[in-house]
Amino acid sequence: MTRAFPFSAIVGQADMKLAMILTAVDPGIGGVLVFGDRGTGKSTAVRALAALLPQITAIEGCPVNSPTPEDVPDWVETATGQQVRRPTPVVDLPLGVTEDRVTGALDIERALTRGEKAFEPGLLARANRGYLYIDEVNLLEDHVVDLLLDVAQTGVNAVEREGLSIRHPARFVLVGSGNPEEGELRPQLLDRFGLSVDVRSPDTIEERVEVIRRRDAFETDHACFMQRWEIEDAKVRDAITAGRLALPLTRTPDEVLHDCAALSVALGVDGLRGELTMLRAARALAAYEGTAAPDRSHLRRVAPLAMGHRMRRDPLDEASATARVTRAVEEVLA
The missing domain is CATH 3.40.50.300 (P-loop containing nucleotide triphosphate hydrolases)
Structure with missing residues (x-):
């Protein structure tokens, strides 16, 4: 199989x-x-x-x-x-x-x-x-x-x-x-x-070529391809396992709580689910990377993932939800 x-x-x-x-x-x-x-x-x-x-x-x-x-x-x-x-x-x-x-x-x-x-x-x-x-x-x-x-x-x-x-x-x-x-x-x-x-689909020729190359290798030289990438997958698997163990021990600085709330207010997001999710995602990212506590670098990476789909539509702003979150992150976490 x-x-x-x-x-x-x-x-x-x-x-x-x-x-x-x-x-x-x-x-x-x-x-x-x-x-x-x-x-x-x-x-x-x-x-x-x-x-x-x-x-x-x-x-x-x-x-x-x-x-x-x-x-x-x-x-x-x-x-x-x-x-x-x-x-x-x-x-x-x-x-x-x-x-x-x-x-x-x-x-x-x-x-x-x-x-x-x-x-x-x-x-x-x-x-x-x-x-x-x-x-x-x-x-x-x-x-x-x-x-x-x-x-x-x-x-x-x-x-x-x-x-x-x-x-x-x-x-x-x-x-x-x-x-x-x-x-x-x-x-x-x-x-x-x-x-x-x-x-989105890859927008550069180099990236599209690499997609084709890897997919072709997966289909024509399956065993060799899987053996090569199993090493990389094992690294990710080990990091996930270590992250699960580290998660309960990951601290949450008050500064991060303040930043989560400030971002939510700046974005005009209803309710608290967005910032709570952003906090959990930042903490999970810190645990995955072996960091004792999340900081602003983690929030910058997870904020578009946690808040983009919770944004209200603004008919006067043609930017995508992700772009609006990124803009708010730069302003709040400057």
């Missing part, structure tokens, strides 16, 4: 890769939205991230990846009680998916053959403690969007239908990608993404 394109081998797209790395260090950041042209590596980056993530410890046979026997839901009958190491789950949520497929439903086969009422877990169960990826997220049906909003807010999937009353943890990093030309994202769902990135 051909492995995914290496994460480190993706040419350019530094902001997209940084955003995904930050959510791997601190899943509490709240997910990543990647909007941009077709063929810019959005799906490739998500598949590559799956192969890059450190493994998790889970109970064998538990469909919701429970870390300990005490966490296994009562309705699970297949769990052995033994802890095993398994890859971090990365689950695709396809367009047109039914609500039963997302949340889980009555196991029809078991009900017909045995006359027993049993629960068949859905995609949210598989994604617990991992990633839920939605390609073309802006085309997702409204009823599925509403369902995801409820689960994202509570971290619990509740199924009340067909005589079933099931609850299980559903905490995941939501990753969405799409093309803005095909429609905008509902504001309620947009606000649930911690970080947002706009990606």
